[in-house]
Amino acid sequence: MLVFAASDKGGTGRSVTSANLAYQRALTGDHVAYVDFDFGSPTAAAVFDVPGAMRGAKEHGLHSYLEGETAEPVRIDVWRQTEHPLLRTRPNQSGRLVLFPGDIGGGEFATGEEALERCVDLLLRLNSEFDVIFVDLSAGRSYAVDMVLAATAHPRMRALPFRWLVFHRWTRQHVIAASGLVHAEHGILRGGVERGHDEDALRAAIRFVRAAVPDPEAPSGPQVSSAQATWMQACDEALRRLAADHRIGDSVVLGIVPLEPILQWQEQLITEEDVLSTQIANKETLEALEEIARRLTDDTHWGRL
Amino acid sequence: MQIKPRQHLLDIWQAMARHSFDDGKLVRGDTDGLSSVADAERLLCILYPATEVPAFRLDQPDTTERDVLRALERVGSRLEIPPNLIAALTQFMRTHTGTDDSPTFSGGHYFRPAEPDGTVSHEQRQLGVVDSYSMSVTLCLATLGFLKVYEGTTTRPEVLKAVAELREATNARLTAAMISLLRSFTVNVFDAESEQGKRLIQVIGQGGQSDRIVLQQFSRRLRPLRATIIESLSRGIQVDEGIRDESQLFECGWAWGIVKDAPEITDLSVAVPGQPDGIADRLPYVYFTVTALDGIQDLFSDRTLTLGLLDADQQKLAEMLRLRWELSQQYWSAVARFGADRWPLEDLPWQTTGLRLESEYFSLTVAAILVHDLVRRKATDDDLTRTVAIMERLADRGRVTSRMTRRDTTLRLHTPGVTMPLAGSERAGGQLLWRMTDFSAQLLKRIIQLAELSRNIGAQDRLLRLAEQSFEHLWKRRIDEDEGAGLWDNIQAVYPDAKNVGNRLSWSITERVTECLVAARILYEQQPIRSPELAELARELLSEATHLFGKEQLEASAAADGSRARAMRSIESRLDHARNLVDDRPATAFALALPVLQELDTLAQARGAASQEV
Numbered sequence: 001m002l003v004f005a006a007s008d009k010g011g012t013g014r015s016v017t018s019a020n021l022a023y024q025r026a027l028t029g030d031h032v033a034y035v036d037f038d039f040g041s042p043t044a045a046a047v048f049d050v051p052g053a054m055r056g057a058k059e060h061g062l063h064s065y066l067e068g069e070t071a072e073p074v075r076i077d078v079w080r081q082t083e084h085p086l087l088r089t090r091p092n093q094s095g096r097l098v099l100f101p102g103d104i105g106g107g108e109f110a111t112g113e114e115a116l117e118r119c120v121d122l123l124l125r126l127n128s129e130f131d132v133i134f135v136d137l138s139a140g141r142s143y144a145v146d147m148v149l150a151a152t153a154h155p156r157m158r159a160l161p162f163r164w165l166v167f168h169r170w171t172r173q174h175v176i177a178a179s180g181l182v183h184a185e186h187g188i189l190r191g192g193v194e195r196g197h198d199e200d201a202l203r204a205a206i207r208f209v210r211a212a213v214p215d216p217e218a219p220s221g222p223q224v225s226s227a228q229a230t231w232m233q234a235c236d237e238a239l240r241r242l243a244a245d246h247r248i249g250d251s252v253v254l255g256i257v258p259l260e261p262i263l264q265w266q267e268q269l270i271t272e273e274d275v276l277s278t279q280i281a282n283k284e285t286l287e288a289l290e291e292i293a294r295r296l297t298d299d300t301h302w303g304r305l
Numbered sequence: 306m307q308i309k310p311r312q313h314l315l316d317i318w319q320a321m322a323r324h325s326f327d328d329g330k331l332v333r334g335d336t337d338g339l340s341s342v343a344d345a346e347r348l349l350c351i352l353y354p355a356t357e358v359p360a361f362r363l364d365q366p367d368t369t370e371r372d373v374l375r376a377l378e379r380v381g382s383r384l385e386i387p388p389n390l391i392a393a394l395t396q397f398m399r400t401h402t403g404t405d406d407s408p409t410f411s412g413g414h415y416f417r418p419a420e421p422d423g424t425v426s427h428e429q430r431q432l433g434v435v436d437s438y439s440m441s442v443t444l445c446l447a448t449l450g451f452l453k454v455y456e457g458t459t460t461r462p463e464v465l466k467a468v469a470e471l472r473e474a475t476n477a478r479l480t481a482a483m484i485s486l487l488r489s490f491t492v493n494v495f496d497a498e499s500e501q502g503k504r505l506i507q508v509i510g511q512g513g514q515s516d517r518i519v520l521q522q523f524s525r526r527l528r529p530l531r532a533t534i535i536e537s538l539s540r541g542i543q544v545d546e547g548i549r550d551e552s553q554l555f556e557c558g559w560a561w562g563i564v565k566d567a568p569e570i571t572d573l574s575v576a577v578p579g580q581p582d583g584i585a586d587r588l589p590y591v592y593f594t595v596t597a598l599d600g601i602q603d604l605f606s607d608r609t610l611t612l613g614l615l616d617a618d619q620q621k622l623a624e625m626l627r628l629r630w631e632l633s634q635q636y637w638s639a640v641a642r643f644g645a646d647r648w649p650l651e652d653l654p655w656q657t658t659g660l661r662l663e664s665e666y667f668s669l670t671v672a673a674i675l676v677h678d679l680v681r682r683k684a685t686d687d688d689l690t691r692t693v694a695i696m697e698r699l700a701d702r703g704r705v706t707s708r709m710t711r712r713d714t715t716l717r718l719h720t721p722g723v724t725m726p727l728a729g730s731e732r733a734g735g736q737l738l739w740r741m742t743d744f745s746a747q748l749l750k751r752i753i754q755l756a757e758l759s760r761n762i763g764a765q766d767r768l769l770r771l772a773e774q775s776f777e778h779l780w781k782r783r784i785d786e787d788e789g790a791g792l793w794d795n796i797q798a799v800y801p802d803a804k805n806v807g808n809r810l811s812w813s814i815t816e817r818v819t820e821c822l823v824a825a826r827i828l829y830e831q832q833p834i835r836s837p838e839l840a841e842l843a844r845e846l847l848s849e850a851t852h853l854f855g856k857e858q859l860e861a862s863a864a865a866d867g868s869r870a871r872a873m874r875s876i877e878s879r880l881d882h883a884r885n886l887v888d889d890r891p892a893t894a895f896a897l898a899l900p901v902l903q904e905l906d907t908l909a910q911a912r913g914a915a916s917q918e919v
Binding site: 240 | 366368369382383384458459460461
């Protein structure tokens with residue numbers, strides 16, 4: 001299964017959340033690949049704490065591969081190469097977790113026929129090797145988005161199941177922007193149709209993840225006064241209505257990630273350790289991530305409305 | 306116990322979902338499918354709040370609230386609730402459709418044999434009854450509205466197909482229910498010298514005046530109604546020619562089912578299959594009249610109009626029903642308040658004239674019509690206050706707000722309940738009875754309706770207290786364990802004397818309580834009643850505060866953002882806020898003005914202290 005992680009704006013926690021989702025899937029036993037198509041700012045390595053590739057691979061990264069400079073993109077086994085003390089001991093029953101970094105200073109580039117063919121090759125190969133392949137795409141309607149839209153519509157890829165996750169923060173602007181990314185004139189849907197996708201089928205494969213959502217009612221959430229809590233609730237209501245009006249209402253939401261300092265500041269993986277021993281992360285956050293990871297392959301949360 | 310519509314409704318939904326749904330499917334119990342009344346009541350427990358309460362809407366999965374989803378977990382997830390409800394409704398429509406594809410309205414196990422050891426035959430169980438017609442109108446309108454909104458949110462072809470199928474069945478059922486209601490309306494004409502005539506004269510005259518004068522007053526007061534009946538009632542009814550004779554008495558309202566020899570409705574553009582011959586006597590029952598009124602009013606609610614739920618035929622039928630709705634309200638409201646002194650309704654318990662029954666239950670039903678009429682006409686304070694007193698007495702006499710005494714016969718009002726013979730039912734076999742056990746729930750419903758209407762603090766306060774007491778009584782009566790936990794009815798919880806009555810799941814009581822809670826929400830949605838005295842006081846307080854504030858402003862202020870300047874700005878904004886509120890919420894404005902006055906006084910005193918010291 002291919003999972004494309006997209007967002008309209010930067011700072012939505014797309015990379016850090018999808019890395020966490022990849023980690024959660026690997027914990028449950030899936031072989032997971034994490035493909036960093038965030039050309040421009042490859043950061044996934046930092047989330048997984050693999051030092052050599054902190055700002056991308058020095059050479060033979062995904063850029064080099066797509067441009068035909070190398071036949072095989074470099075791969076990093078996260079369990080073995082991470083410096084994160086807790087990740088180094090690979091848990092029992094866990095699957096492989098492999099990162100495909102971008103190149104340092106790779107930047108955005110125009111895609112051509114050849115790059116597309118190579119992209120298709122790569123995804124097909126990964127699909128036979130891994131259970132879940134996360135593809136982290138640059139923010140906005142980028143070349144990366146176009147490339148994977150074209151790749152998934154490619155005749156050789158027709159049978160490959162794929163799903164889209166659109167990440168956005170829980171504010172007015174982000175809601176409108178996220179809706180625009182999917183539904184607007186130059187959005188993913190229209191772009192997909194231009195490249196040969198069926199609109200309804202594509203729409204059925206897109207779900208949203210609300211990130212950094214404050215929840216006044218969470219027992220371990222921030223302590224707020226009753227007036228603040230009332231205000232937050234009323235704002236939340238208004239935002240939900242706004243989201244529904246922009247066709248990204250609750251029924252197309254795969255999950256909600258609470259506001260979490262670790263994700264905001266450290267941009268790292270949340271482990272059980274963080275919740276249980278050091279207690280620097282909230283239980284709700286970990287549960288939310290586990291739940292979204294589970295729903296990724298749960299068909300009741302996907303399909304047509 | 307305070308009524309909290311949202312929380313209590315969620316409790317009911319959760320209990321209902323636990324009892325009636327398994328993995329999203331409607332569970333079939335022993336009695337399900339027997340009575341169309343009970344089945345409709347069960348579905349309305351979910352669908353009625355979902356239609357009437359915005360926060361409980363289920364037709365837009367995008368905005369379904371989280372607490373609602375938690376309560377309905379057994380019905381399905383966010384996206385699955387609407388299709389699962391559609392499946393449950395389709396199942397209902399299918400079950401209650403006859404072999405000739407016409408909707409059926411069977412009373413089923415709600416019919417009781419009149420003889421202690423009698424039985425109810427299969428044919429008798431299939432007889433239609435006004436409860437079912439009326440309940441069907443409400444259910445069908447709720448369903449149509451639900452489908453209309455939900456349809457726009459889904460693109461799944463199999464669901465859209467189910468929506469279309471259900472809409473067709475629901476429309477057919479709605480039309481059939483309306484036709485049946487038309488054909489169940491009746492006018493009973495009788496001589497003043499007959500048994501019934503004498504009883505009616507006695508009830509309305511209250512023994513104060515001679516029969517001749519009462520008769521005269523009756524015909525004078527009801528002359529316009531009589532004229533309307535003669536001129537305008539033609540479809541689905543045959544009115545006795547005797548009505549033209551002013552010396553004849555009459556009653557109008559709904560019989561228990563379709564009246565014998567009621568003509569078929571033929572002038573519809575789409576023919577409706579199956580208009581069964583009626584067997585009911587031409588005898589209006591107050592109970593069935595109230596039941597019919599409750600359903601018919603949904604036909605001209607704002608929601609029905611704005612969503613455009615009725616087709617052309619149904620609009621025509623609705624017009625005819627509206628006329629009958631008006632007539633029966635006016636008739637019974639006039640009868641209940643007849644005469645200049647004591648109202649006949651105040652003479653508890655009410656005596657039915659046709660069948661010579663008496664019970665607090667009938668007083669309650671007559672009061673219910675009166676409430677309907679008061680709501681429609683925007684009651685005067687005097688009418689309202691008198692009705693409040695009647696409600697209080699009924700609650701007391703029905704042992705809702707007072708204690709049962711030893712071997713209290715009032716127990717029978719609640720269990721086994723009040724029965725009345727269905728006149729004419731013997732034409733289909735043995736005589737049948739109809740049994741009402743929902744006294745407390747009906748009482749609460751009418752109290753809340755009255756409270757909603759009342760704009761007088763004294764009356765409303767009494768009504769609210771009464772409503773809370775009745776609600777507490779009802780809430781205690783929920784079944785606490787086993788089948789149907791959290792639903793009704795466990796009579797022993799409030800009347801320990803009720804021996805041999807175990808928990809008995811009653812959809813009629815559960816549905817009534819749901820209705821009460823929906824009505825209670827509307828009550829709280831309104832602006833609170835404002836007290837003119839308090840508004841006056843608040844205005845005077847504010848006037849003084851504004852003056853003092855103006856005076857304080859005369860003093861030099863040092864820094865623009867010093868603590869003094871900040872205090873002044875805060876005072877100014879609070880005064881503004883209080884002045885804005887004084888018309889709508891005088892008590893709040895009053896409370897806001899007090900600390901401002903205190904603060905101003907502290908400033909003034911401080912200045913005074915300084916002038917003494919220097």
